[in-house]
Amino acid sequence: MKAAMEDRTPRINAVLYFYLFYLFYFSTQPKSRFAVTIAVSSRTLFNMVEERKIYEEDGVETYVKHQVEHESEPLKPGAAFPFVKALMNVNSRLRELYPDSEELFDIVLMTNNHAEVGVRLINSINHYDLTIERFCMTGGKSPVDYLKAYMTNLYLSKDAEKVTEAIEQGIAAATMFMPDTQTVLSDTQLRVAFDGDAVLFSDESEIIVKQHGLDTFFEHEKEFENKPLAQGPLKCFLEALGKLQKKFYAKNERLNCPIRTYLVTARSAASSGARVLKTLRSWGLVIDEALFLAGAPKGPLLQKIHPHIYFDDQMFHIEGAKELGTISAHVPYGIGQKYHRGKLIEKPETKE
Structure with a gap:
């Protein structure tokens, strides 16, 4: 009997180990x-x-x-x-x-x-x-x-x-x-940077820029300043980040929050920035830093932010960012995919 029990002991220990591992694993995994x-x-x-x-x-x-x-x-x-x-x-x-x-x-x-x-x-x-x-x-x-x-x-x-x-x-x-050069990134704070139009927001305003020019765009944004923009493909991810940020705020950790978000947009603050900020407010979302560049290159500013990831729908912004060491992610969405540096990409004619 004793020998039989000794033979079973390793199996019992193995089962117990597996059970404890199971409890630990599933208690710590989201x-x-x-x-x-x-x-x-x-x-x-x-x-x-x-x-x-x-x-x-x-x-x-x-x-x-x-x-x-x-x-x-x-x-x-x-x-x-x-x-x-x-x-x-x-x-x-x-x-x-x-x-x-x-x-x-x-x-x-x-x-x-x-x-x-x-x-x-x-x-x-x-x-x-x-x-x-x-x-x-x-x-x-x-x-x-x-x-x-x-x-x-x-x-x-x-x-x-x-x-x-x-x-x-x-x-x-x-x-x-991958960036063209290596950059030292924060190991205590997740930094995520977003472009605005066709990333967080739909491309509705960008369509006006491309098809009718900046003057018409500025007039349009003034007229519809209080109408929220439709959501873009990355809005839900910003929302998810905000949900986790609030958990830190609830513990009085706002100033020590390990998540920081950035809006880096080519828009001008004075002429078209209000609609963007009001849209975020209408969604109940807060961005930590909003940077309006009025058409200036984004790469040098991103170089100062050191984001772990930067989302943009325009490849020339992606190229400029990664040249200066920013890890970039292209969002292939909206009318911007038909243009490069503001010019319509000509597609070769197909022969029948």
């Missing part, structure tokens, strides 16, 4: 119903330029073989890496103030990689001590159709087509770009 879910692709979280080249030049089998052979070597950080680290810092602060709260950032790795590549991804995540427990590896299929099932608040990818598809499904999304 529930998707309450969490702010950030879905990142493997190529945004990690720098996989070399691996991508193998995939494109030699095919999927060689790519998978390479990943398996190098699975003990951690991948290098990618464009979204500092952003994810900053999200984790916010979670740590939230848990200090609200030990039982489920309102946290939940980071999901959303990738069309094959499951065999998963070991290297897991090893890399563990190497950098990242808290990413939920994976979606679709084996070559687009992961976009899974975003709603994961209750995604923001999707970040290197694939512009997938990002466009996500936005069309009503999900906040952006294509990420």
Whole structure:
């Protein structure tokens, strides 16, 4: 009898260990119903330029073989890496103030990689001590159709087509770009910068600029100053950030809040700024800093802010920002996609 009990002891201990782990894990992980879910692709979280080249030049089998052979070597950080680290810092602060709260950032790795590549991804995540427990590896299929099932608040990818598809499904999304130079970012405060039109707001006012010019735009904004702009693709993400900010304010931590938001817009404050601020007020949202540049380049100002991510719908603003070291994310939405530096992009005629 004693021998039989001794034989069962390891199994009992294993079951007990699993049960305790289960309780601990699910008590510390955010529930998707309450969490702010950030879905990142493997190529945004990690720098996989070399691996991508193998995939494109030699095919999927060689790519998978390479990943398996190098699975003990951690991948290098990618464009979204500092952003994810900053999200984790916010979670740590939230848990200090609200030990039982489920309102946290939940980071999901959303990738069309094959499951065999998963070991290297897991090893890399563990190497950098990242808290990413939920994976979606679709084996070559687009992961976009899974975003709603994961209750995604923001999707970040290197694939512009997938990002466009996500936005069309009503999900906040952006294509990420590595900066041309490295910048030191805050490790205690998440800083998120947004453009206004076609990002936080719809492109309704930008359409007027493009089609009728600035004078008509200024007149329009004055006339409709008290009419809120329609929401843009990233409004819901700003809303989610604001929800978490209020949890810090409730604990008298406003001045020490680990989340800071910025509006960086080409609008002029005097001629078209009031409508923007009144729109945010009508939504019940507060932006920490509103910077109206009246058409001046955004890059130098962003260089002073050091955001972990900057969202803009215009590629020339993205290019200017990343040249000066800002991690940028392009939002492919609105009429601005048909223009570059204010000029209509001419499409070649198709032959029938």
